[in-house]
Amino acid sequence: MRILLVEDDHRVAGALTGALRRNGYEVLRAATAADALAAPAVDLVLLDLGLPDRDGIEVCRELRARAGVPVIAVTARGGEPDRVRGLRSGADDYVVKPFGTAELLARIEAVLRRCMIRRTPEDQLLAVEGLEIDLGRRTVVVDGRLVPLTRKEFDVLAVLARAGGAAVSRDRIVVEVWQTTFEGMSRTLDVHVATMRRKLGQSAILVQTVRGFGYRLSAPGTDG
Incomplete structure (x- = not known):
């Protein structure tokens, strides 16, 4: 399984990349919205909403519109209006920083499991x-x-x-x-x-x- 990690904080990205790889995931890294939207196809996106070049909510909408790829929003924005906005933008889950690695891994597994329902090539x-x-x-x-x-x-x-x-x-x-x-x-x-x-x-x-x-x-x- 290949995961796109969209995170501009190098320290956070490094820790997450290591944890994901230790658990068997292939990880691609993007530090900006532009890099995220130009990345190759993946099985899931971990998307920081506080990106330097564009609002992460807009990026989430565009990712879902382009490919329908599962997205987990990973953000410090923990208020209820922020969570609702994130889910409405198409995020499959919403994780608030700080979080435990075990929790994030469990959420990734849950989202990927939801995508294992048999689908037509048109995903309909x-x-x-x-x-x-x-x-x-x-x-x-x-x-x-x-x-x-x-x-x-x-x-x-x-x-x-x-x-x-x-x-x-x-x-x-x-x-x-x-x-x-x-x-x-x-x-x-x-x-x-x-x-x-x-x-x-x-x-x-x-x-x-x-x-x-x-x-x-x-x-x-x-x-x-």
Whole structure:
């Protein structure tokens, strides 16, 4: 697996590069936004948002628009508005400095795991145990049967499918689907999930509740 580390602090970059290589990753280094956008294809990007030549949020949006590569924002900006802005820009995860190496490695593994769902060459079809979600056509098929989901129901299911079996917090689903941090939306999310499960029929078992946290899309037989 090849990781692009975008970090202008040489000390931080050196420590991270060493840790990543010791854990089996190939590491490319970029110190500026220009270098990051000119880098060859990688499996994941660790992106510092405080870059000297451009705002990291803009770089994140451009990276996702160009290649759809997974991005983990690594930044000292720890406020809630900053985290929400980072996630809305397309970041798959958001890590606030200072952080432990073990935590960062675990987050990298989780993001890469989410990307292991089978996809078409156009990166538009997600398939999980007989459930097919076409992101381009915004359609859901269960065992050959077209399931009529509303726009928000589809968006919730797509967020879970992209997570590749990893649990997704209620807060993150609400931010990605409704683009708000309003706590009252949690109940709205539950209603949409309940309706979606009824429409999915037997495949509703795939949409599992992670008590006290959120939801995940998993194969039958897993704990949840």
